[in-house]
Amino acid sequence: AQSGTVAADPQQYDQAYLSPVTIGNSQLMLDFDTGSADLWAFSNETPASESVGHAKYDSSTGTELQGYSWSITYGDQSGAAGNVYADKVVVGGVTATKQAVEAATSISTSFSDNTDSDGLLGLAFSSINTVTPKQQTTFFDTVKPTLAKALFTCDLKQGNAGSYTFGYIDTSKYTGSVTYVPVDDSQGFWSFTAGGYSVGSDNATSGSVGVSIADTGTSLLYLPAAVAKAYYAKAGGKFDNQQGGYTLPCNGNAPDFNVAIGGKTFVVPGSYIAYAPITSGSQTCFGGIQANTGIGFNIFGDVFLKAVYAIFDVSQGAPRLGFAAQ
Numbered sequence: 001a002q003s004g005t006v007a008a009d010p011q012q013y014d015q016a017y018l019s020p021v022t023i024g025n026s027q028l029m030l031d032f033d034t035g036s037a038d039l040w041a042f043s044n045e046t047p048a049s050e051s052v053g054h055a056k057y058d059s060s061t062g063t064e065l066q067g068y069s070w071s072i073t074y075g076d077q078s079g080a081a082g083n084v085y086a087d088k089v090v091v092g093g094v095t096a097t098k099q100a101v102e103a104a105t106s107i108s109t110s111f112s113d114n115t116d117s118d119g120l121l122g123l124a125f126s127s128i129n130t131v132t133p134k135q136q137t138t139f140f141d142t143v144k145p146t147l148a149k150a151l152f153t154c155d156l157k158q159g160n161a162g163s164y165t166f167g168y169i170d171t172s173k174y175t176g177s178v179t180y181v182p183v184d185d186s187q188g189f190w191s192f193t194a195g196g197y198s199v200g201s202d203n204a205t206s207g208s209v210g211v212s213i214a215d216t217g218t219s220l221l222y223l224p225a226a227v228a229k230a231y232y233a234k235a236g237g238k239f240d241n242q243q244g245g246y247t248l249p250c251n252g253n254a255p256d257f258n259v260a261i262g263g264k265t266f267v268v269p270g271s272y273i274a275y276a277p278i279t280s281g282s283q284t285c286f287g288g289i290q291a292n293t294g295i296g297f298n299i300f301g302d303v304f305l306k307a308v309y310a311i312f313d314v315s316q317g318a319p320r321l322g323f324a325a326q
């Protein structure tokens, strides 16, 4: 049975985390994304003008799935599209001998401009994979039958390398016990229900944060508008239309954000919520908590995930998420 671990290296401001992946004879840095289900990469089929500074998948090692294609648009309106190959993919020593690899023939500028990332490795449920005419499985779903345990874990860090594991839980990565909650995978996401919340030192939580997804591919923590408003009322922040979101002082006094999941309270340090100066050197920071307006659910992105050890687990049959303090 297989198991393995791979580094998750933070980009500036932990905007995303990138991990080394070998596809055929190519080594690329991919953004592992539990909010989508396509494994796609810059490739020899990507126009040179769109792939300056990127490592590329050389599809000559793969077997083309004739007549197959893919096209994806993310919530931030970025996107890519292309052709599909079956090829060997290795992540932290875990091998998928015939993984659907989506070679990009066109890519939006936000991806072309981000030269740290050579593509994405989707870890949401395969039900939202975009390949047509026959939907393909994610790397995790492809290797799942061969894994020691049918799960993967995520240990992201603020400003430091973290890791993903496949097939095993690294008990040295967390403190205390793991709290498991059921997952509703009907929309293809790792969706769970978060409970009460509080701001600052008072740990006692109240209210209900509600339906949320665990999404490594999103940088920030998107919460109900009323919760975001309550946080910034205490943090001395304000909604800044020009910045397109809440901002707050970068002075190190941002209060923690506490949220109950499965009856256990998890703490997001205030330092994670003073996310980044709105412009270099500014004393005003863009907020790591934003309102989920227009999304329809909460997104527990990297600002939250780097405060916990997260276990994405289908070993019990029904999918579940485990969270532990780190």
Ligand SMILES: N#Cc1c(N)n[nH]c1N1CCCC1
Pocket (backbone or CB within 6 Å): 031, 033, 035, 036, 074, 075, 076, 077, 078, 120, 215, 216, 217, 218
């Ligand atoms: N928007 C968005 C988004 C999301 N909700 N999960 N992953 C996302 N992206 C991965 C790369 C670009 C955006």
